[in-house]
Amino acid sequence: MLAARLYGPGDIRLDEVPVPVITDREILVKVRSAGICGTDMRMIKNGFPGISEASPRTLGHELSGEIAEVGAQVTGYRVGMRVGIAPNMGCGICGECIRGNQHLCASYEALGVQTDGGFAEYVRVPEQALRFGNVVELPAQVTFDHAAVNEPLSCVYNGIEQCPIRAGDDVLIIGAGPIGIMYAQLAKMSGAGRVFLSNRSTGRLELACRIDPSFIALPADGLKESLLTQTGGRGADVIVTANPSPEAQQLAVELAAMGGRINFFGGLPKDSVPVALDTNIIHYKQLLVTGSTKANNAHFRKTLHFIASGILDVGKLVSARYAIDRFDEALRHAGSSQGIKTVIAFD
Numbered sequence: 315m316l317a318a319r320l321y322g323p324g325d326i327r328l329d330e331v332p333v334p335v336i337t338d339r340e341i342l343v344k345v346r347s348a349g350i351c352g353t354d355m356r357m358i359k360n361g362f363p364g365i366s367e368a369s370p371r372t373l374g375h376e377l378s379g380e381i382a383e384v385g386a387q388v389t390g391y392r393v394g395m396r397v398g399i400a401p402n403m404g405c406g407i408c409g410e411c412i413r414g415n416q417h418l419c420a421s422y423e424a425l426g427v428q429t430d431g432g433f434a435e436y437v438r439v440p441e442q443a444l445r446f447g448n449v450v451e452l453p454a455q456v457t458f459d460h461a462a463v464n465e466p467l468s469c470v471y472n473g474i475e476q477c478p479i480r481a482g483d484d485v486l487i488i489g490a491g492p493i494g495i496m497y498a499q500l501a502k503m504s505g506a507g508r509v510f511l512s513n514r515s516t517g518r519l520e521l522a523c524r525i526d527p528s529f530i531a532l533p534a535d536g537l538k539e540s541l542l543t544q545t546g547g548r549g550a551d552v553i554v555t556a557n558p559s560p561e562a563q564q565l566a567v568e569l570a571a572m573g574g575r576i577n578f579f580g581g582l583p584k585d586s587v588p589v590a591l592d593t594n595i596i597h598y599k600q601l602l603v604t605g606s607t608k609a610n611n612a613h614f615r616k617t618l619h620f621i622a623s624g625i626l627d628v629g630k631l632v633s634a635r636y637a638i639d640r641f642d643e644a645l646r647h648a649g650s651s652q653g654i655k656t657v658i659a660f661d
Contacts (some may be wrong), residue, residue: 554576
């Protein structure tokens, strides 16, 4: 089978490799859709611990497909079942895992990150993923592309759980990439009064507003003045930094309304930390500053329900589909900011 494997920084290759062999406690999934994520792009650019010429890894943690083989001791799953797969796996016995937060486990692993993932024709799903409910049967109305998009959507939902959006809130999202647009969608669904989106690329803002014309675009240049004008000098009730920018985090503290809430969603490059924040502003405005990372299996199932029930439309988020043998072209498109989500499709 074909698989896109990372060998080191900047070294991603399309290889012919054997179909994975499963144990009695595992399943084999024929991948049907796998989204390209910013995390994939960073891993390809910078490399990742444990990945080398001698130990390459198949990337892809946003994936869905059909079960092709079921281990003899596996119950609850069957050949032909359409499934979405939450990639994050924990040890199952630590405090975080017991609370359901496998994504915060100290020995956390993820498909497509620490183990082989979905940029391949088949993926082996390990026993711990089955035990902890990472594999979910897809409702008939949910497409494979929708299920692949559900992984980053679940991460956004985790962010909203950590930093709640209330009815009527003014919400500012800094960064109009795929995550920022998903955050804007979930903010509206959560009852936000107005959703402001800011981005350096005006093209990205135009694209976001075509998805939902109620979004209010604020260019990055002059963002502070624009937001304060829009809100009568108050600032935003909720601010999300959906980009890897120290400046955005600093600005978020300045632009938050009295009693406002901030979520630092976008992780920063190592050479960008620590970030200087004016803690006096946090103190005197009585701000709540939170962070969020990844998602657990409950988040994944919740957002899948949003999609299945029709209360959230993710159909417009997939803007380009490529076969695995066009992986290099897919990567270039994903990095071009011309669309929203690029997926590798195995039709």
